[in-house]
Amino acid sequence: MLEAYSQPHRAYHDTTHITFMLGRLDDDVLEGEIEFDEWERRCVMLAIWWHDYVYDPRSKDNEVQSILAWEGFVDQVSHAQGAPVLV
Numbered sequence: 001m002l003e004a005y006s007q008p009h010r011a012y013h014d015t016t017h018i019t020f021m022l023g024r025l026d027d028d029v030l031e032g033e034i035e036f037d038e039w040e041r042r043c044v045m046l047a048i049w050w051h052d053y054v055y056d057p058r059s060k061d062n063e064v065q066s067i068l069a070w071e072g073f074v075d076q077v078s079h080a081q082g083a084p085v086l087v
Helices: 015-030 038-050 062-081
Strands: none
Touching (some): 015 038
């Protein structure tokens, strides 16, 4: 995942962006701006990490490709665990 977000062609959706978003999530929770239970917070964290995992500046379907990559990841984890992953 870090390798993907460290690709040199990323102008914005890079590790700095992910770090900022994760920090902002933590700050907003601590300040009471948003309220999540632990399950919801983890889901939002996963969304932050995967929202532009696939990034090609010439493509118009990065989000769709990122969703497909997420689904592939979930399938791999489910297979490795021998049971479906609830997301």
